Amino acid sequence: MASKEIKVARTGEIKNGEMKQVKAGETELLLVRQDGHFYALAAKCTHYGAPLAEGSLRGNKVVCPWHHACFDVTTGKHLAPPAVTTCPNLPYGLTEMISTCRYLTQCRSMHARL
Amino acid sequence: MTVADDSDGRVFVILGGGAAGAYAAEGMRKEGFQGRIIMVSAEKELPYDRPNCSKDFLQGNAPDEWMPLRDEAFYNSIDVELMMGSKAAKVDVAGRSLTLEDGTDVPYDSLLIATGGKPRKLNVPGHDLEGVYYLRSLEDSRRLRDAGKKAKNVVIIGASFIGMECAFSMSELDCQVTVVAPDRIPFAKKFGEEIGNLITNTHKEKGTTFKLETKVKELKGENGKVQKVLLENGETLDADLVIAGIGVMPNTYMVSGLKLEDDGGIPTDVYLYAGDNVYAAGDIAYFPFPNGQSRIEHWQVACQMGRTAGMNMAGERVPYKEVPFFWTAQHGLSLHYTGHADKFDEVIIDGSVNDQEFLAFYVKDNEVKAVMELSRTSDLAAIHHLMRERRMPEPSAIKNGKVNWPQLVNAL
Numbered sequence: 030m031a032s033k034e035i036k037v038a039r040t041g042e043i044k045n046g047e048m049k050q051v052k053a054g055e056t057e058l059l060l061v062r063q064d065g066h067f068y069a070l071a072a073k074c075t076h077y078g079a080p081l082a083e084g085s086l087r088g089n090k091v092v093c094p095w096h097h098a099c100f101d102v103t104t105g106k107h108l109a110p111p112a113v114t115t116c117p118n119l120p121y122g123l124t125e126m127i128s129t130c131r132y133l134t135q136c137r138s139m140h141a142r143l
Numbered sequence: 144m145t146v147a148d149d150s151d152g153r154v155f156v157i158l159g160g161g162a163a164g165a166y167a168a169e170g171m172r173k174e175g176f177q178g179r180i181i182m183v184s185a186e187k188e189l190p191y192d193r194p195n196c197s198k199d200f201l202q203g204n205a206p207d208e209w210m211p212l213r214d215e216a217f218y219n220s221i222d223v224e225l226m227m228g229s230k231a232a233k234v235d236v237a238g239r240s241l242t243l244e245d246g247t248d249v250p251y252d253s254l255l256i257a258t259g260g261k262p263r264k265l266n267v268p269g270h271d272l273e274g275v276y277y278l279r280s281l282e283d284s285r286r287l288r289d290a291g292k293k294a295k296n297v298v299i300i301g302a303s304f305i306g307m308e309c310a311f312s313m314s315e316l317d318c319q320v321t322v323v324a325p326d327r328i329p330f331a332k333k334f335g336e337e338i339g340n341l342i343t344n345t346h347k348e349k350g351t352t353f354k355l356e357t358k359v360k361e362l363k364g365e366n367g368k369v370q371k372v373l374l375e376n377g378e379t380l381d382a383d384l385v386i387a388g389i390g391v392m393p394n395t396y397m398v399s400g401l402k403l404e405d406d407g408g409i410p411t412d413v414y415l416y417a418g419d420n421v422y423a424a425g426d427i428a429y430f431p432f433p434n435g436q437s438r439i440e441h442w443q444v445a446c447q448m449g450r451t452a453g454m455n456m457a458g459e460r461v462p463y464k465e466v467p468f469f470w471t472a473q474h475g476l477s478l479h480y481t482g483h484a485d486k487f488d489e490v491i492i493d494g495s496v497n498d499q500e501f502l503a504f505y506v507k508d509n510e511v512k513a514v515m516e517l518s519r520t521s522d523l524a525a526i527h528h529l530m531r532e533r534r535m536p537e538p539s540a541i542k543n544g545k546v547n548w549p550q551l552v553n554a555l
Contacts, residue, residue: 046553085524087552092527094520097443097468097481109465110166110446111194113212 040067048091048102050082061102063089070105074098076112144172147222153178155456156241156249158231159257160184161193162442163425163449165212167255170453172221180223181249183241185258187228188281189215194442196284197308198472202315203288210281231258236400236419253420253456256398256409257449260391260426260440265300269362274369275385278305287386291316294384298322298372300359302329304471305388307342310351311473313386321352321380323359323372334478334515335490338503345474354378391440393427404429408438413462415452422456424448430463432483434512439483441469466530479520481527482513491541494519502526506538522548528555 037051043062050072051058057072059081074081079095089103099109107113155171157164160182168180184190191210192200199205218225230244234254241249262277264270276287287309291297297313299306302324314320326332331339343353357376362385364370372380393407401417403409409423411430417423425445429438444467451463467483476499484505494501500518504511514530516523525548529535534555536546 079520083521083524085521085528085549085552087528087555090528092524094524095477095479096470097479097524097527110162110450111443113169 043067046086048082048084048086050080059091059102061086061091063102066103068102070100070102074100074112075107144169144221145175145177146172146220147179148177151177153252154250155180155253155255156251157182157255157257157453158184158234158241159255159259159425160186160188160190160227161257161259161425162190162212162445163257163259163452164255165190166446166449167257167424167453167456168218168223169221170450171457172223174454174457174459176457178252180221181226181251182218182223183226183229183231183243183249185228185230186280186282189213189218189225189227191281193281194470196281197278197305197312200281201278201284201288201291201309201312203292204315231397234398234400234421236398236421239420251420253422255422255424255449255452255456256395256417256427257423257425257445257452258394258397258427259445261394262387263390263392265359265362265387265389267359267361269364269369272362272364272369273367274364274383275362275387277387278309279391288316290384291318294318296321296381297384297386298380298382299386299388300324300372301388301390302326302353302355303333303388303390306386307346307388307473308471309386309388310346311349313384314346314349314351314474318384319350319352321354321382322346323354323357323374323380325356325358327356329353329355335487335503335505337490337492337496338515341496341499342473342476342478345476349474354380391426393438395427406438410436413464414455414460415448415463416455422452424452434483434485434507437483437485439467441467443468466527468527476517478515478517479523480513480515481523482511482530484512487512489538491538493541493545504538504541509538511535511538511541525549525552528552 037053043049045062048061058069059072061068074093076098079093083094085092089101091102092099096111098112190212232244233242262279291313297318297320299310299322302322310320310322328339329343357374360375361373362369372382395407408429409417409427411417411423411428415422415424426440447465468481470479487505487507489506491504492501502519503515505513514526
């Protein structure tokens with residue numbers, strides 16, 4: 030299937046150590062800028078769907094605002110319960126999402142390939 | 144994740160199919176354990192989302208498919224042998240074997256006991272009448288939901304988490320709810336009087352009645368079915384459904400050969416090791432927390448302890464040192480709590496309890512031991528990082544000015 034690129038944000042919109050939730054088509058993404066790199070993962074916690082952008086980022090760890098599950102923003106890896114690793118309710122896995130978006134790193138403006 | 148390999152002949156048995164057991168199985172495989180993993184659970188269900196059993200699921204607002212943590216295919220894929228619906232009769236620590244009620248022996252090289260709690264039973268005349276319920280399992284929740292849909296007058300005995308979440312859920316099922324408890328203000332001991340009053344008043348506004356500073360003396364029924372609840376203060380309440388939420392006891396009746404605490408809890412070291420090739424995790428684990436040895440009966444703690452125990456059984460040596468966390472949902476109040484404070488000298492409120500927007504800091508010996516929030520989720524997530532790294536500010540700094548919590552984390 031042919032992919033298409035959608036502009037989701039400008040790099041200047043996210044400062045180092047910040048997170049921002051953006052929309053790529055119908056898909057909500059969490060963009061993270063940490064140590065000069067950009068990362069993208071699913072915007073919602075795999076536990077009960079809280080917006081991770083409203084959580085707290087410390088290094089590579091984001092703590093979910095609702096029930097404090099913790100994920101590695103650079104890999105999507107589940108670090109602390111209550112969530113489990115992946116969420117069957119999501120139409121995609123975190124890892125897949127990240128690989129789709131990894132190439133956003135250090136561009137002037139960020140696009141998601143859908 | 145790693146799967147089993149015949150070259151590793153070891154057998155790890157997980158007794159219990161709750162949060163701790165489920166996370167332990169995954170922790171073992173993540174650490175590369177290639178022997179057999181057998182999960183033995185008295186419940187028929189695969190590990191499920193127990194916190195929801197008193198909330199949305201009980202109200203009929205959560206579909207069945209939300210409840211399992213993982214499906215059977217997942218456990219097959221990581222080679223976890225499931226023995227669901229199997230009750231343990233005896234754990235013989237010296238003989239390294241578990242005996243099931245049907246007589247089957249399950250020998251092990253290493254055992255995780257993660258049997259959780261069992262509800263304390265009422266000890267008053269009429270306790271065995273039809274219409275008296277306890278809530279612990281998904282099956283309990285289904286039965287209670289069906290009963291709640293038909294019930295009119297519900298009496299809840301106990302005003303702690305299970306009691307008050309049941310009060311909320313039964314009220315959502317359009318029942319007339321009365322809560323009976325010995326407390327003067329529910330949750331005052333745990334959260335402080337001001338927040339205890341907020342929670343209680345919120346229930347009252349939704350039509351729930353409280354009978355406080357009294358206890359149930361007797362349950363009366365007709366044709367074996369409960370009809371009246373008699374209180375020690377002389378009052379009589381109509382009831383076609385009674386729910387007792389009066390705490391849980393460690394479910395360790397089957398264990399012999401290990402030294403247990405008086406309440407049946409199993410003491411562990413920081414690695415969740417109880418001795419003699421046995422680990423313990425979750426509600427039953429008497430763990431050496433920084434504030435002293437204690438048991439915490441919360442879901443996230445059980446998940447994290449289970450995972451840590453599983454990893455250590457597989458050969459890791461990681462201490463459990465997470466910051467405890469729990470949440471409760473009652474009539475639109477979604478309260479989140481990080482840390483652990485059995486007792487506190489002072490509660491510092493940042494924000495307004497009346498406006499339902501606050502952080503509450505529980506201080507003991509001039510140290511913030513725990514923080515709870517309402518409508519301040521981002522701040523508490525930031526505080527979680529600070530507590531984990533033991534970088535919480537002094538109580539005086541919190542009292543003296545408004546702390547910008549996200550900024551404090553950024554500045555670390």
